Amino acid sequence: MKWIPLWMHRLSSPPTFYRFATVMRPWFMALAVILTAVGLYGGLVTAPADYQQGDAFRIIYIHVPSAEMSLFVYGVMAAAGFIAVVWRLKLAESVAMQSAPIGAAFTFITLVTGSLWGYPTWGTWWTWDARLTSELVLLFLYLGVIGLYHAFEDRRQGARAASFLVLVGVINLPIVHYSVKWWNTLHQGTTVRLFGASKIEGDMLWPLLVMMGAVHLYWAASLCGRVRTDLLSLESGKQWVRDLAQREGR
Structure with missing residues (x-):
């Protein structure tokens, strides 16, 4: 198993990822915009x-x-946080921490749109339904990770401490996903399935799948941008950053 850290170190070099993110971010964002337009239409x-x-x-x-x-x-975040705790890779710490605000935003949108959808469907803006409550807990976990990370003056120490919280909070993911099966809940069950037939008509399904692709690409583009900026700050004293600053200064 000794090859795993070496493999990770080679692929997680900050200058290597910086170059990758610089090239791929515009493509990710362009595809996200196109798919969003198609999916919403x-x-x-x-x-x-x-x-x-x-x-x-x-x-x-x-x-x-x-x-x-x-x-x-x-x-x-949990996968990156595990790598950050075990092997202390700078890129993994950055990916975990820079993903948190993006995930928090998606969770907030989920709760708001769920409330807007719930009122005409259930007759109430909010109910302490198992799915809604566990999703709210997920938002608090995101906010807790962000707060704990920024509570440390040493950013790398803060990232590792917040990564422990991420790993503890993983237990909430199956609760969110399976809550409609485990408890009596108002929330409808799964309608889109990767394996097996989906409980939604094809002309309604394909825009939903396109939108799912769009948000994944948006996340990738946003993460590339956030991690690039974070790595420049963390590696500010390194030669590759000085070389980059000289090239862009020209």
Whole structure:
């Protein structure tokens, strides 16, 4: 197993990632914008109204991708946080910490759009439903990670401490995902399945899948930008940063 840290160190070199992020970020963002336009047009214009909810269901094209990203980003943070705690890789620390504000934003959007969707569906803006409550706990976890990270003067020490909190909070992810199965809940069950038939018509499904691709690309673009800036700050005394500053200064 000794090859794993060496493999990680080679691929997680800050200057290597900086170059990768510089090249890929514009592509990620451009594709995200294109897919967002296609997905929203498909969801808001071409998809038919739901036979029960009418046009109110169309908020699904914002709510579901955001909800999926709230879990996905935390999972990425947990993987990066584990690497940061075990092998103390600077890039892993940066990925974990710079993902937190993005994940918090997606979680907040999930709660707001869920509330807007819940009122016409359930007749209330909020209920202490198992899915909603565990999603709110997820937002608090994101905010806790951000706060703990910034509570330390030494940013790397703060990143490792916050990574422990991320790893403890992983237990909430299956609770969010399976809450509709484990408890009696108002929230509807899973409608989109990677394996097996989805419980949604194809002309409603494809815009949703496009929007999911769009938010993943947006996350990648945003993360590339945030980690690039963070690495420049963390590595400010290194030769590669000085060389970069000289080249861009010309």
